[in-house]
Structures are given as C-alpha cells and as structure tokens.
Amino acid sequence: MRVTIQQVRPQGEHDNFFTSTDYVRGTIQLDLQDGDAITRITVELSGSLLGSVIAAATNPRDSTMHAVDNHKLLxxxxxxxxxxxxxxxPKGFCLPNGTNIFPFQFRFPILSTCHDTNDFIAHRNTTLPPSFSVQAPNNAARAEMKYLLKxxxxxxxxxKSDVTEEQEVRFMPLDPSLPPPMLWPAHSKNSRSLLPNAVAPAGEHRxxxxxxxxxxxxxxxxxxxxGSLPLEVFAFAKGLEPRxxxxxxxxxxxxSLRTEMTVTVGPNKTTWPLLHQLIxxxxxxxxxxxxxEPPGQIxxxxxxxxxxxxxxxSFTTCTSMQQHFLVIxxxxxxGAGPIxxxxxxxxxxxLTGIKPASDGAGEAEDESSAEMTYVPWRVGSERHLGIRRRSGSISTPPPAYF
Known part of the structure; x- marks a missing residue:
C-alpha cells in the first residue's frame, strides 16, 4: 500500500507560497497491490506554531532547560x-487493486483559530502567521511555524498499522487592510551637541x-x-553664527533594518535582534x-x-511576535572636531504585497468578497501605522482581535 499527495494549483506570481483565501486542491492517490480493507481515509490541513525558550523564570537554577509550547493555529x-x-x-471496506483517487479541497482562512486555554498566554485569533523557522543565538530560543497537508x-x-503521508505547505498572509493615512508622515529624530575641536587650549571658549x-x-x-526605501533624511545644526x-x-x-523576534512560553520570554544593512x-x-536656511534634506x-x-x-501570535525597525x-x-x-x-x-492566486476553477467570488475585503492589522502596530480612528470611507471596520 502506498499513499501519495498530489497538489493541483494554478500558476501565479507566488508559486512557492499559498496565501489567505487561496484554495489548496489536489488528489490523494492510494495504490493497492492486493485488495485491502480500509476503515477510513482523512486529509488534514494544519498549522502548528512551536515555541521553545530557556525556562529562566520557572527554572532559574538550570540555564539549559527549555519551556516548550506547541500551538495549533489551523x-x-x-x-x-x-x-x-x-x-x-469497524471491519472496513474492501477497495479494488490498483490506483484509487480521492480529490480534496481546502481554503486558507484569514484568521487563526487558537483554542488553547493556557492561563499564562494571551490568546488571540490573529491573522495566520507566515511559514518561518528561527533560532536565537546560543540556542536561547527557537520558533517555527509549519503548515502541513496530512x-x-x-x-x-x-x-495492521495505519498509513500516513504528509507534505509541507508554505504560507504567506495577505497584507492588512488599512484605512487612508490619518497622520503626518512617521518621523523620528535625535540630537547631539558637537564640539569644533577634540581638545581646546586652556582658558579658550569652545x-x-x-x-x-x-x-x-x-x-x-x-x-x-x-521594494524601494521611501525614506527622507534631514540634518539641522543650530546654535551657531553662519558667517x-x-x-x-x-x-x-x-x-539598517533591525528585526526583533520575541518568543514567549508561559512566564518565560526571550527577544533577540537581527540586523540587515541597507546602505x-x-x-x-x-x-x-x-x-x-533652507531645510537640510540629504x-x-x-x-x-x-x-x-x-x-x-511582521506578525503577532499568541506566543511569537516579529517586528521591524529602521535604524538610521x-x-x-x-570644524576640526571628532566625528x-x-x-x-x-x-x-x-509587508510582502502578496496577492491571492487567481481561481482557475472560475468559481464565483460572491461568498468570499466580504471575507477578502478586510484583513486585520497587526496587534501592536496601531501607532506607527497611523490608526487613530475609523475612517469614514470604510463602511465596516476590520474584524477585531480577541
């Protein structure tokens, strides 16, 4: 007996990934050499988030013991x-020799479905996170999101043991539905006092x-x-006589683009950065x-x-969060002073800008139009995304996290 999973999907711009609202279609091929009794055949599309952190809070004397959490989000x-x-x-059904074909179809939802009841974790049915696997330096923590067809x-x-077969499916969520810009451009600034010389003669004013x-x-x-970097940089100097x-x-x-990954398992939490130099x-x-004088734009x-x-x-789940920062x-x-x-x-x-795959089956989109209209923004991103109020141009607010 041999079981094979064969996916069938239209070609698109993101062939390596499925995204929210995409269909996962295919067939299960069961090859039998002799007539064999089968009780049941099931197929499952699942997504599990594994988190592992050194249990410093619960085991302070052991710096090697890890606290582990396995969340099923789909x-x-x-x-x-x-x-x-x-x-x-219970006696099963006899299937004929040769190849038996069973078609299947799933559709990726937008939101996760967390049913865990662990009191130490703030459970949220957030947007499904992307497929990823990361590990902190010195093995202090690791996290992995894996989607499987099984x-x-x-x-x-x-x-007679059961026969199983599984196949990994790579997933990337749709970008969130955002209201029109409601703030001035995001900005950040910092100042420092400079000296014209590293060392000044005694009694001389610097x-x-x-x-x-x-x-x-x-x-x-x-x-x-x-994509490109839509950045504006300004530098100003004050407190001097120009002439x-x-x-x-x-x-x-x-x-640089700094990525910060945070993994939480119960009271144990670890955050670590990763820098990507841009220029x-x-x-x-x-x-x-x-x-x-005229603004000092670089x-x-x-x-x-x-x-x-x-x-x-960027994403946020019950136990893992990845956020990004631009560091300039x-x-x-x-004068002759130090740098x-x-x-x-x-x-x-x-974000990725990923779009849903076109439905090669030509099915009506009426049922999914409401579902595809709104993708919630990430928990914790409201401030820098400029989300302060509901926009009058949007008739229905995006679904809230809970």
Missing amino acids: NLCDNLFPPPHLPIS VKVERPGRF EHCMVTLEVTLPSPAILYTK VSSPVRMRSLNV DHPDLDIEIHHLD SPDLWKDCVVPDVTP TGGFSH QMIKTTINVDV
Missing part, C-alpha cells in the same frame, strides 16, 4: 472515505552646536519586501545647513538603489 479536516452515505464500519489511511485489525538628525517615512510606516562658525558636516550615513556610506562630506540619491530585503513580514545612524563633525554618531529609529511594519 486545523481543517475532511473525510474522503467512506462516502457520507455509508456509516463507518493524509491518514486507517485499517481494521490489531496488527563653541558648541546642536545637530539634529531627523528621518521620515510616508504614513502608514510600511516597507515592502523587494563666523566652522561648518558642520555629515561624514557618514548608515541605514553604508562611510566617506561623506556634506555641509549641513542651519535651521534658518539627497535621496544616497539610497536610490536600496532594496528592502526579502525578510519574513549619521556621523557628524564640527560623533547620532542614531534614530522608526518602528515599521514589513
């Missing part, structure tokens, strides 16, 4: 055999200046993987304008060729 099951009009028989052939008799590094992103603060003071110059500019210009020589030509890396998008660091000098660094950070959501 569980769709279909009975392929026997047909609905036949009752399940078929089980049950056979009668104490000495002229200080305050330099501010400011960055903005269009609202909502979203980056798309494999007599030494100039302030930008000497370097570095932009690095270590040898700049740009004179900074003062505040009373030329976007410095990052015009920058492409956002193909990272896992500028090096500045005043001093100013760093500022913007919280962003990273």
